[in-house]
Amino acid sequence: MLSYIVRRLLLMVVTLFGVSIAIFLLLRIVPGNIADILFDSAGLVDPAEKAKIVADLGLDRPIPLQYAQWIGGLLHGDLGYSYVSEKPVLDEILPRIPITARLAGLALLFAICTGVPLGVISAVRQNSWLDYTLRVVSLSGLSFPAFWLGLLILMGFVRYFGSIPIYQQSPASFWTALGLYAVPAAAVGFRSSALITRLTRSSMLEVLRQDYVRTARSKGLGEGAVIFDHALRNALLPVITTIGVETAFLFGGLIVTETVFNIPGVARFLVEAIRWRDYPMVQNLVMFIALVVVTVNLIVDLLYMVVDPRIRYGE
Amino acid sequence: MAGFLVRLVAGCLLAGCWVMGPALAQKQGGILRVTHRDNPPSASIWEEATISTTMPFAAVFNNLVQFDPDSPQNRLDRIVPELATDWQWSDDGRALTFHLRDGVKWHDGQPFTSADVKCTWEMASGKVDTKLRKNPRKTWWFNLKEISTNGDREVTFHLNDPQPSFLVMLAGGFSPVYPCHVPAAQMRTHPIGTGPFKFVEFKQNESIRLERNPDYWKPGRPYLDGIEYTIIANRPTMVLAFVAGKFDLTLTGELTPELVKDVQAQRPDAQCIVQPSNTEGNLLVNRDKPPFDDARIRRAMGLAIDRQAFSDILSHGVYRVGGAMLAPPEGLWGWSKEFMETVPGYGADVEKNREEGRRIMRELGYGPDHMLLLKVSTRNIPDYRDSAVILIDHLKQVYIQGELEPLDSSVWYARLARKDYAVGMNVQGTGIDDPDVMFFENYTCGSERNYTGYCNADLEKLFHQQSMMTDFAQRRQLVWEIDKKLQEDGARPIVFQSQGGTCWSPQVKGLKLAVNSIYNHWRFEDVWLDR
Numbered sequence: 001m002l003s004y005i006v007r008r009l010l011l012m013v014v015t016l017f018g019v020s021i022a023i024f025l026l027l028r029i030v031p032g033n034i035a036d037i038l039f040d041s042a043g044l045v046d047p048a049e050k051a052k053i054v055a056d057l058g059l060d061r062p063i064p065l066q067y068a069q070w071i072g073g074l075l076h077g078d079l080g081y082s083y084v085s086e087k088p089v090l091d092e093i094l095p096r097i098p099i100t101a102r103l104a105g106l107a108l109l110f111a112i113c114t115g116v117p118l119g120v121i122s123a124v125r126q127n128s129w130l131d132y133t134l135r136v137v138s139l140s141g142l143s144f145p146a147f148w149l150g151l152l153i154l155m156g157f158v159r160y161f162g163s164i165p166i167y168q169q170s171p172a173s174f175w176t177a178l179g180l181y182a183v184p185a186a187a188v189g190f191r192s193s194a195l196i197t198r199l200t201r202s203s204m205l206e207v208l209r210q211d212y213v214r215t216a217r218s219k220g221l222g223e224g225a226v227i228f229d230h231a232l233r234n235a236l237l238p239v240i241t242t243i244g245v246e247t248a249f250l251f252g253g254l255i256v257t258e259t260v261f262n263i264p265g266v267a268r269f270l271v272e273a274i275r276w277r278d279y280p281m282v283q284n285l286v287m288f289i290a291l292v293v294v295t296v297n298l299i300v301d302l303l304y305m306v307v308d309p310r311i312r313y314g315e
Numbered sequence: 316m317a318g319f320l321v322r323l324v325a326g327c328l329l330a331g332c333w334v335m336g337p338a339l340a341q342k343q344g345g346i347l348r349v350t351h352r353d354n355p356p357s358a359s360i361w362e363e364a365t366i367s368t369t370m371p372f373a374a375v376f377n378n379l380v381q382f383d384p385d386s387p388q389n390r391l392d393r394i395v396p397e398l399a400t401d402w403q404w405s406d407d408g409r410a411l412t413f414h415l416r417d418g419v420k421w422h423d424g425q426p427f428t429s430a431d432v433k434c435t436w437e438m439a440s441g442k443v444d445t446k447l448r449k450n451p452r453k454t455w456w457f458n459l460k461e462i463s464t465n466g467d468r469e470v471t472f473h474l475n476d477p478q479p480s481f482l483v484m485l486a487g488g489f490s491p492v493y494p495c496h497v498p499a500a501q502m503r504t505h506p507i508g509t510g511p512f513k514f515v516e517f518k519q520n521e522s523i524r525l526e527r528n529p530d531y532w533k534p535g536r537p538y539l540d541g542i543e544y545t546i547i548a549n550r551p552t553m554v555l556a557f558v559a560g561k562f563d564l565t566l567t568g569e570l571t572p573e574l575v576k577d578v579q580a581q582r583p584d585a586q587c588i589v590q591p592s593n594t595e596g597n598l599l600v601n602r603d604k605p606p607f608d609d610a611r612i613r614r615a616m617g618l619a620i621d622r623q624a625f626s627d628i629l630s631h632g633v634y635r636v637g638g639a640m641l642a643p644p645e646g647l648w649g650w651s652k653e654f655m656e657t658v659p660g661y662g663a664d665v666e667k668n669r670e671e672g673r674r675i676m677r678e679l680g681y682g683p684d685h686m687l688l689l690k691v692s693t694r695n696i697p698d699y700r701d702s703a704v705i706l707i708d709h710l711k712q713v714y715i716q717g718e719l720e721p722l723d724s725s726v727w728y729a730r731l732a733r734k735d736y737a738v739g740m741n742v743q744g745t746g747i748d749d750p751d752v753m754f755f756e757n758y759t760c761g762s763e764r765n766y767t768g769y770c771n772a773d774l775e776k777l778f779h780q781q782s783m784m785t786d787f788a789q790r791r792q793l794v795w796e797i798d799k800k801l802q803e804d805g806a807r808p809i810v811f812q813s814q815g816g817t818c819w820s821p822q823v824k825g826l827k828l829a830v831n832s833i834y835n836h837w838r839f840e841d842v843w844l845d846r
Contacts, residue, residue: 031723031726031729032723032724032726032729036451036724036726036728036729037724038356038448039449039728042356042362042363042364042365042449046732046763047732049449049450050732053448056448076443082519084354084356084357085504085517085519086500086503086504087504087519092519094370099563151551151552154551154552154555156556157559158555158558158559158581161560162560163559163560163561164552164555164556164559164561166547166552166556166561167560168545169522226607259548259549259552260549260551260552261552262545262546262548262549262556264518264520264521267564268548269519269520270522272354272519272520272548276354
């Protein structure tokens with residue numbers, strides 16, 4: 001088990017190294033750099049002044065040297081300075097991480113807490129009106145674009161409550177925070193919830209037809225025990241895999257949701273940083289996101305063992 | 316009878332005072348909440364050319380002089396002192412002397428002196444290297460020879476030639492006085508000024524906060540405790556948030572005419588204004604690239620444009636038709652309707668213009684079966700893209716088949732720099748409604764913002780000639796002729812003059828917007844909240 005975890009951790013390092021090279025090169029392949037964007041905002045095109053900015057920011061140095069400097073700094077905890085704000089990258093990123101973490105966590109919680117039970121109900125009540133309704137709802141969840149749903153929610157709030165649930169300042173208490181994040185979390189988690197509902201349903205339908213479920217029923221176990229103790233536990237494995245994958249997908253939804261609900265999180269910040277070609281900011285944010293994704297995937301793999309005792313790694 | 320009349324008049328006056336009373340009693344306190352559209356590139360007004368920076372940070376500063384906030388039209392004869400107490404032109408019109416206000420302090424406690432004025436304009440005119448990352452308006456100060464001081468309270472600008480508009484440029488929102496002792500890099504992130512509000516915080520992509528300057532030199536001002544700008548990149552969210560009452564004011568000119576109608580329908584108490592946004596759509600033709608080096612083709616392209624159609628499609632007829640200078644009644648220097656009729660391509664009979672264009676193209680060997688193929692490059696953002704699509708449609712009328720080439724902003728400017736385009740659709744703003752600003756910034760040989768590289772030495776002489784004129788009517792006549800010549804030469808044919816909307820809640824009092832510039836009147840020192 002320990003050797004498996006060590007192996008996975010080493011693989012994580014290799015993966016992150018690959019990501020670092022990919023993002024570093026991709027950013028430099030994309031046309032335009034920060035000097036172009038700065039000149040765009042000032043409406044200038046003088047090549048001499050632009051070249052001066054490029055030199056000041058060190059963008060005229062050889063690419064391998066730039067990469068080595070970035071990675072060297074990263075390993076020592078020095079993430080560099082933002083080209084736009086001229087402040088340390090860490091100072092810009094750190095306050096935003098908890099915001100996105102709360103939103104993502106709440107969205108995932110929403111997705112799991114609604115997706116799994118609804119999937120179970122849909123499977124148990126297969127081909128009933130409830131099943132049809134839930135299938136329509138889950139299909140809608142997969143079909144609605146996040147920005148459209150977010151705007152629809154905002155319009156509904158303004159129309160019916162005369163207020164709008166957008167972020168303006170840091171919430172003072174837990175309940176204020178919950179109130180602030182709940183609506184956008186539901187908006188971004190709706191898609192994941194729909195996916196989990198559909199997956200749980202199909203997985204449950206398959207498990208419910210297994211012999212051991214029939215055996216459990218024939219032993220006289222109650223329907224609740226059969227569904228939750230015997231069927232659901234076995235049906236959860238593909239669902240857990242999906243949750244791992246959805247964590248990465250969730251980030252795409254967060255970009256849109258943070259924009260629509262004006263939440264100053266990491267996702268929206270990343271988009272702005274890309275727009276500005278703020279290389280230090282984009283590189284470090286992508287590395288952070290990659291770290292989160294690979295960590296979640298490791299946790300998911302380890303969770304398999306908890307859910308299904310038959311699974312053993314490294315033995 | 317006389318006694319009755321006296322009592323009646325006294326009664327009316329009392330009643331009038333009662334009615335007017337609440338309106339006159341300004342309230343102290345409150346935070347003005349303003350929407351913002353995007354992350355300002357920096358907080359340094361001198362380094363930027365966008366309202367995203369000018370509007371939020373103008374309240375941190377003062378100018379030497381400013382356009383009278385009580386006058387909706389920014390013009391030379393409506394300029395009032397700010398950090399200066401008065402000014403004097405020398406007899407030959409080549410020296411402008413200001414006497415400066417006593418007791419003014421920078422927000423960090425340092426005294427404001429004439430040395431600050433001197434170093435601000437030495438920086439702006441590029442006479443000294445002050446580590447400015449960008450200096451977009453260096454050309455404004457082409458006529459500035461030197462600046463001299465006489466003690467701490469007097470400063471003189473020495474000009475090469477007389478230039479009445481020099482005062483106009485000093486009064487604009489782009490010309491605040493900077494502190495000598497604060498480095499340029501700090502001014503980009505934490506600006507220090509003498510203005511009614513102190514800078515508190517600029518959170519990237521999030522918010523900008525200003526607080527009341529308790530030591531402001533103008534007694535009793537400002538009324539507000541602070542101003543908070545919230546950056547909302549998503550325009551529908553911004554509109555909904557304003558409608559829901561989360562904000563008191565929208566970023567100026569940010570709403571399209573259609574959105575203004577939408578806001579007023581959803582929030583009937585909102586007060587809105589649609590005004591020129593100082594930006595104009597123009598056609599860029601690369602005159603160095605064959606076949607566009609042939610003036611006849613450029614002329615045919617100009618004749619194909621139906622400017623009113625642009626206005627109707629893009630803004631339901633709100634956008635103005637005009638030349639380089641802002642059209643009246645808001646603009647001071649734009650053509651009269653009668654004069655505009657005399658400018659080729661601007662006449663009301665569009666079909667006649669196009670027939671002339673087709674005739675030119677036929678002479679050059681083009682026709683319905685042999686269209687001139689080209690790419691219309693533009694920035695891949697709605698204002699540019701939509702205009703380019705209409706342009707392509709109009710060019711078909713003169714046997715030109717265009718293909719849209721939408722470009723990322725950074726690529727667009729890089730391509731302009733390399734002159735790597737054939738035809739482009741551009742939208743460009745100008746800071747002040749003044750011919751000196753417009754002509755020298757955009758049409759002089761070698762100017763950085765002269766994207767098409769148009770260079771006409773004879774016309775440039777006229778630029779200088781109008782710049783020295785003091786008689787308004789005579790100068791305007793010459794400006795009209797210059798503007799006409801620019802359009803005839805296809806220097807950068809103006810397609811439309813855009814307008815933008817600003818809305819505020821009825822609780823916001825004392826807000827006075829200028830009709831011919833979105834970049835001025837943003838001190839907020841007379842603004843107060845009635846709540």
